[in-house]
Amino acid sequence: MxxxxxxxxxxxxxxxxxxxxxxxxxxxxxxxxxxxxxxxxxxxxxxEGTIKKYTIIPDFDKLGYLYVAIGISIKPGTSIEKIIETLKEDDDVKVIQRAIGYHQLIVHIVAPKNMKEIEKKIHELSKKVEGLEGMDMSFVTDIVKFELV
Incomplete structure (x- = not known):
């Protein structure tokens, strides 16, 4: 308990x-x-799992990467668990969040600053999402506050 x-x-x-x-x-x-x-x-x-992880917040720009948040909408009846397990295997996927609303998943990836590489990465990611209905991307330019408690 x-x-x-x-x-x-x-x-x-x-x-x-x-x-x-x-x-x-x-x-x-x-x-x-x-x-x-x-x-x-x-x-x-x-x-008890209240504290899940101790981590850092890297400056992706200084590392030569872009940080991309992707909202994923899937068709009704699609197994979200199967999608999550598939996305967990992708080394470029850094965060996977379940969501309620327009998107059922929010996925955070890091990608090289080269736009062709980003396009390729997002295309590869979209092929991994069975029952994909839509994706919206936001390129994160700076993490100005990251405080969970």
Missing amino acids: KNKIDKFDLQIMSVLAKNARVNYRQLAELLNTTRQRVARRLERLER
Whole structure:
């Protein structure tokens, strides 16, 4: 049975969302508690899946890539699970999100800055989506805020 998330858990996640490299001792100092309490809470949050991953936000422009968000609409009756499993295998697909609304999936990819390569990548991706009804693309120029908690 999952424990309820409390104010302290949210404080931990808020600090980590800003800097995932903070260690237990630093977290304890920032939150005015003990390292052991922080360790226990983080282990529980990870075990229960509340915290899924610690990550970085790269500057794709400096790396020579474009970051593209693609909204995917699929025809009714199409197996979304099968599409998700297929997209998970693509190394260029960095994020797959289920959605409710005009699009059933939002997929984030990285692609070389060359427009012909981007066109090729998007065409390859579209062939992997069985029951594709439509795709809308947005080229992300900058991540100005990325804060989940």
